[in-house]
Structure formats: structure tokens, C-alpha cells
Amino acid sequence: MKEPLVSIIIPVYNAAPYLAACLESVRRQRYENIEILLINDGSSDSSPHICEMYARVDPRIRVVDKPNGGVSSSRNLAMEQARGEYLQFVDSDDWIDRNASRLLVERALETEADLVISHFCRVSGDKITVSGFLNQYNVMGQHEFARRLMEEPASFYYGVMWNKLYKKAIIAEHHIRCSENLRWSEDFLFNLEYIRYAERFAALETPIYYYRKNENSITSTALTVTNTVQTKLELFEYYKALYTDLGLYEQSKPQIHKYLISSAKDG
DSSP: OOOOOEEEEEEESSOHHHHHHHHHHHHTOSOOOEEEEEEEESOOSSHHHHHHHHHHHOTTEEEEEEOOOOHHHHHHHHHHHOOOSEEEEOOTTOEEOTTHHHHHHHHHHHHTOSEEEEEEEEEETTEEEEEOOOOSSSOEEHHHHHHHHHHSTTBHHHHOSTTEEEEHHHHHHTTOOOOSSOSSSHHHHHHHHHHHHOOEEEEEEEEEEEEEOOTTSHHHHHOOHHHHHHHHHHHHHHHHHHHHHTTOTGGGHHHHHGGGGOOOBOO
């Protein structure tokens, strides 16, 4: 059976110090049927040259240049151009295990899951910490996965896009996109929308993603008390709507409202 194509989407903005390590980890995947979409978001450093250099040596790499518009606009553009059956996301200052795509796809195929979610490693200097909650011995339906999300709604594990494998068909059919109006938690909003339409969920306990803790990242510098509260209030309406649509809101109201006072956890 032919391996399904995986589109690996990497937004790039002034990521020169880390970009080569990121791209080496992606192009050396043991799963070979991949395309790599590098979305240069108006970088002013040497990132565009690094992207073009890698595109010349690896035909699986496509570089798309665009004016600076943020990570969400980059991901949205890439999702429109992706040819793969599955979508995988990587941030340009992080890296992935050589078996990342292979393990995600194998898990998706063996479970017929619409979403696969994996453990990940948080890297802070020389310290590496593994983070994740779900075991991989059962396949969850929509209600069960939503209940597990309820337990740790502010965790990176559930909120981010880079430790997951998505079906392109679901995203395309329902026109799911990242919000270009949010500077924080746009991943979480995307995932809330995706969960509405996904039916089967599977976990991968192997930590296949290495998230580099960067205090100067857009996420870190954008967080103030005011915009954190404002964003959480806005996101809560989508969070509440998901559980209302699933018929779980009334019976779980106190647990669901804990999202408003929970803090983001990256492991």
C-alpha cells in the first residue's frame, strides 16, 4: 500500500539561528512521502536564503514568500496549497524526531483516527522535559476526547498544532482556518473547530516533537494581563459552544468554567 502524502507546514519568520536544524530534522524523516512547505513570512534576516538553499537540494521542499502577516496567515496559506492527505505542523525554531511522521501516520492508519496527538519534549537550555497525558491503548470518540480536554484545557498538549496529525479533507471540507486576529492561542481555537468535525481520536505516547522554550517568542512577549484576559474571554465562547453542541455543557459547567482561571502549561 502506498504511503499517504504528508504535508509538513513550517512558517518562517526571522528564524535563521535555528532554521537549519529544524529543516534537517524534517527532511531526514524516515517517512519519505512528505512535502515540506516553507512559508517565508516577510523575514528580514537570512531565513529566505536558507529556505532557498534547502529547496535547491531537496525537491520535496516548496518555498512560498509572502508579506509579513503572522504565523496564522502563514499556516492558512500553506493549508490552501498543501497537497497531502495529512497535515503536520512544525515551528521553525523547533525540531522533530526522525520517526515523527512515520509514527503519526502509522497510528492514524491503524486506528482510522481523524486526529493523532503525541507527547512532546520541552527544551529549556540543557533541560528536556516530556509532557503529555493520554495513553495510546484506546481510540476515543468525540465525547471522550472532549472530556479529557476538559481536564487540562490550557495545556500546550491539547492547545498547540505542532504535536498533532490532521486530515486535510476535514480541514478543507469545513474551511477550518487559524484566526489571524489573535496573537495568542490561535492554535487552540483551530483545534476547537477541528474537534467539532473529527470523530475518532488517537494518542501517541512517544515524544516526537522538541519544543524550544523561547522567552523572546511572539507568544511570550504578547502576554500581558489585559490581553490574556481578553483573549481567554473570547476563546471561552468557542470553548463553551463546543461543549454545548456536544450536549456536555450543562452537566460539566463547573469544570468547563475552570478554563477561565487556568494558566497555559507548556510542560
